Amino acid sequence: MLTYENWTEPNQDFEVDETYKGALNVLKSVxxxxxxxxVYACSFGIEGIIMIDLISKVKEDAKIVFLDTDLHFKETYELIDKVKEKYPLLDIELKKPKLTLEEQAAEHGDKLWEREPNKCCNIRKIIPLNEALQGATAWISGLRREQSESRKHTNFINKDEKFKSIKICPLIHWTWKDVWRYAHKHSLPYNVLHDNGYPSIGCEPCTNPAFNADDMRSGRWTGQMKTECGLHQ
Ligand code: SF4
Known part of the structure; x- marks a missing residue:
């Protein structure tokens, strides 16, 4: 089994078929x-819904983790309820940070995300994912190459230095059109915020509608230097 510790460059030569662009072949293999x-770390954006649908074809009781920062939109929580109803066998865990929002405010001051978003992401996302990955050898992410410059060179199978793990990215070849074509064709539930100008959806205080069609993540941490929460750096 390929692990972080015994990493050698893996065979990335999965057949990239017309329908799934290789994603289903990768999932079956991993x-x-x-x-x-x-473990699949799902953000419940539209890519997350596609991934859940594909994973359920391969392993109907797969383990899925949602990093519940306590700061997500109510629409995201509503979507999670719908997904649980549609895929009742999936093992979906809402993983919370150690600190409640009140404890975080007491220790680090109010609205940490406005002053030190990296510290806030570390407390509410990075540490919880690290905990969720204990005992797992690999994790799945819905990254697509088209999403941003920093994701252009993502492979199906990646050595993840951040979490000392193997990171599997089955959707790297999917375009925004592919994603929506699949979602509509299969009548998948999705976050209604996508219909209101939010292509990328994270925590409510750090997510705005995106007005730059060339950068679908431009609504995240608008006006700050930050472009990633740190899970994929
Ligand atoms: Fe905090 Fe914003 Fe990161 Fe969410 S996205 S954990 S609110 S800094």
Whole structure:
């Protein structure tokens, strides 16, 4: 089994078929290889919904983790309820940070995300994901190459230095059109904020509608130097 510790460049030569762009082939292969030792960290954006639908075809009781920062839009929580109803066998965990929002405000001051967003993401996302990945050898992410400059060179199978793990990215070849074509064709539930100008949806205080069609993540941390929460750096 390929692990972070014994990493050698893996075969990335999965057939990129017309319908799934390789995603289903990758998922079949990695669930075969890692079984219970793989976790999908889902943000419940539209890519997350596609991934859940594909994963459910391969492993109907797969483990899925949502990093519940306590700061998500109510529409995101509503979507999670719908997904749980549609895929009742999936093992979906809402992983909370150690600090409640009140405890975070008491320790680090109010609205940490406005002053030190990296520290806030570390407390509410990075540390919880690190905990969720304990005991897992690999994790899945819905990154697509088209999403941003920094994601252009993502492979199906990646060595993840940040979490000392293997990161699997089955959707790298999917375009925005592919994603929506699939979602509509299969009548998948999705976050209604996508219909209101939010292509990328994270925590409410750090997400705005995106007005730059060439950068679909431009609504995240608008006006700050920050472009990623740190999970993918
Ligand atoms: Fe905090 Fe914003 Fe990061 Fe959410 S996205 S954890 S609110 S800094």
């Amino acid at each position: 669930y075969d290889e890692y079984g219970e030792q793989i």
